[in-house]
Amino acid sequence: MSSQRLIKLPRVLLKLHGADTNVFLQGLITNDVTKLQSQNGLAAFLLNTKGRIVEDVLLWRRGTDDVFLECSKRNQDVLVKEIVKYRLRKRVEISETSDQVFFEQNPSDKHEHRDPRFAGFGARIFGNPPSSEISENREAYENLRRSTGIAEGADELADLLPFQANGDLLNMVSLDKGCYIGQELTARTAHTGVIRRRILPFECEGQVKIGADILDEKKNKVGKVISSDTTRCLGILQLSSFKSSKLTADEVSLTAKQPEWMPDKILANNKTRTSLTDS
Template structure:
């Protein structure tokens, strides 16, 4: 693949975990089942707090006997600190990699043996890891990638949710394949399993649509006078937001407008959603 067709994700870093006990350790910690993770696959997952909230989220792949964690740069220090704590005396090595993280959207990206498809959405293209000296970056490319996240309704930490504050269901991780409910226990598993089986998730990630530019990230979303969420990642007349579905449904029944600032909003649920607005 031509190197100038790869966009460098400068806000992402790679950490490698290796060692004879790496897989068994991770299987006890993270939300995805490593038995289902094959070489050449990329999966979205998380490390949770004991209360079931997301403390780290990542994309994970196998890399010749190691595990490659693709992380937001802001999470790097916390991730290494937590993994070092959980490792204790296990035979596990934790190393920040010099690899860069790139993404490509060209039609024949799947022919590159290094390319890993982002399973959260076809709109998010193919992930690549390497030296990346000729990979491209620009504000225009950053906005184009953000637009794809918004169109696909796929969240990004720091924009759409705060770490240690959101449950996996709040950002649709259950519908995006980031939670496994069949494997053994992991940190926070009891909380998210209860939420799944009882259907008690009240907040969900949705897309906001408007006929004029949407106010900045963090702006309160109101149904009449009642808050239902905040604007997350936004670009012109589209944005993402975690909203209280029950309050949105009540507002629509009562004919109340959804607004951010003075901008009227429409709510779009993701195509992949296995949830709907409450009746």
């Protein structure tokens, strides 16, 4: 009896091929594509011209010169449309692969495709493995993701700023690469702005609706739920409310948690600045 170690994800894998692929991506996403010369995976955002998130992506090397781009299946068409819009005359071909995307929670230390956002968040497997190894229990992945504090997909991330989505803490934003779409606001926020809200995980005492307002003990709106199950949820929260004595959403009690990957100073200095560029 084989263990079902792989969880099938609602993600797709696109292949970018052509002489201008790396240059094109370098001017398009928030992270430094040249890092793929020394590592197999890279996490990033695609932004609009206002510096707001269109989609989160994972880029992968798989033993060829091609770059494989993983994104949410639900927002695939929107993402491809954005990519094509900026391609112009660059020599880049985009195609969808037949490979499915799977999550492995406990990969070996030498696994080639460990999650580039947070090393403790498993790895990806691509292809069409034996059915005996596949679990359809996607909710197990979603629960783990909520517990870890990692948001995914346009449903959770669209229109947020990269730092509100913790892009600076999850290795998704380079602050010293060249220009890219939405770079001006991102750079200004990193060096001179105040980041007052971030996505955080919460323990909840019941199911809450996605989009529900998060209220503090004075019934002030301090955040919004973006993903939820019966025990865990993700929400964007005003950091000054992290230690509020009472947080609720849909009259369900919430407890904000500090993710393992979030430095203490992000929550300690929330009334001034909370960027990694702070000393």
